[in-house]
Amino acid sequence: MRDILPGEMGAWYFAEGLAREVANRFGYQEIRTPVAEHAELVERGAGESSDIVRKEMYRFQDLGERWLVLRPEGTAAAVRAYFESGLDRGPQPARLFMLAPMFRYDRPGKGRYRQHQQFSLEAIGDGSPALDAEVIEVAHTWFAELGLRQVTLNLNSIGDETCRPAYRDALVAYYRPLKERLSADDQRRLEQNPLRLLDSKDDEGFKAGAPKIADFLCDDCREAFGQVCGLLEAAGIEYQLNPLLVRGLDYYTRTTFEFWHGALGGAQNALGGGGRYDGLAAALGFTATPGVGFGLGIDRTLEMVSEEGEEIVSPPAAELLVLPAEAGLERAAAAVARRARELVPAAVDYSTRSLRAKMRSAGGSGARWAAIFNGAEADRRVVQLRDLASGEQREVAWDDLARTLGE
Ligand code: HAM
Secondary structure: OOOOOHHHHHHHHHHHHHHHHHHHHOOOEEOOOOOEEEHHHHHHHHOOOOHHHHHOOEEEEOOOOOEEEEOOOOHHHHHHHHHHOOHHHOOOOEEEEEEEEEEOOOOOEOOEOOEEEEEEEEEEOOOOHHHHHHHHHHHHHHHHHOOOOOEEEEEEEOOOOOOHHHHHHHHHHHHHHHHHHOOHHHHHHHHHOHHHHHHOOOOOOOHHHOOOHHHOOOHHHHHHHHHHHHHHHHOOOOOEEOOOOOOOOOOOEEEEEEEEEOOOOOHHHOOEEEEEOOOHHHHOOOOOOOEEEEEEEHHHHHHHHHHOOOOOOOOOOOOEEEEEOOOOOHHHHHHHHHHHOOOOOEEEOOOOOOHHHHHHHHHOOOOOEEEEEOHHHHHOOEEEEEEOOOOOEEEEEHHHHHHHHHO
16 A cells, blocks of 8 residues: 655546546546445455455454455445435436545555555446446546547457356366366366456466357347447447456456556556446345446556656645744734735745745745745735745735735
């Protein structure tokens, strides 16, 4: 887990502000769910055999001896909130989004943190494939307006409970004779969750010859997927069909998608991903209800924004620093800052250092102005307003300060 410092904050404001703005533009409303959830909810959602549940959860008992987790993903929580708060009885679908930290005990590395921030979005309560295309368009718009040019969309359908069992059988029949040559991890996948073999990192070329889900889709899934592809084309959104895209969470049905960046590599390093999860609500013990959504990793996305050479400036500590030249001028300094704040962010140097030291530190602070005064000037209600870049300085009355700064 890491600290995000003031110098990075401009980029975070921009990315999160744009996420809110784009989501609102499509009619999605923000929700905030607690950072902890009942372990059982998250485990049932992501699936017992998923990597997240098997080895990445911050799982603990609270003082009431309830098992909780720091949420590793937001979809199970969003579905819980949808039912518990009565959104299931309002207009459908509920269009919701979150900007929230997620926690995974993974091996930390570049773009992989134990706490990461997601822009996640869910359309719950309507099974139309048009919503799959809609949520993809929201994500696409966010990446585009962040200025990213090297993002590619990978798209697949992994079928539903009608057609997936036959596909799973075909995969097992293909991999079973290869079992001895698979890694221990993949041997376990073969027994517990064969679809995840398509996502294996230890694969030795077996995936390429494996049966393809596209050959197994039932008519309904095939038609729905055709509609998603057609709608993306109509929206001018390019995509790449990727029959190996199965995603790491167990709740997906039909459409799955991921956004990849050229400077990251492989599915492990996606900027974001999502899909349809029509079986999730029932698996959590609620009324069967369809849904579709995505989670986009803001940490990684911002790393790619700077990788592509875009620089987003962070706000300085203050644009104007008030520098009282003597002790005992706190009240006047606060009054000057209050007037400056009518126009620019302003702060006071309340330290007991010499004026020379205060000037030096103001010069290195990134501030544009210094307002300097001594006791006599305070009595006359004036300051020396100094442009810290040019060194130009002039006397300004307190009451003219905001107007002068605006010139
Ligand atoms: P996910 O693919 O597990 O999906 O995570 C979404 C995104 O979060 C990833 O593509 C990645 O950018 C970012 N991410 C995940 N783990 C880390 C990490 N350790 N460090 C940095 N970034 C990370 C979900 O979480 C689903 N809930 C998405 C979804 C919503 N599906 C339907 N609705």
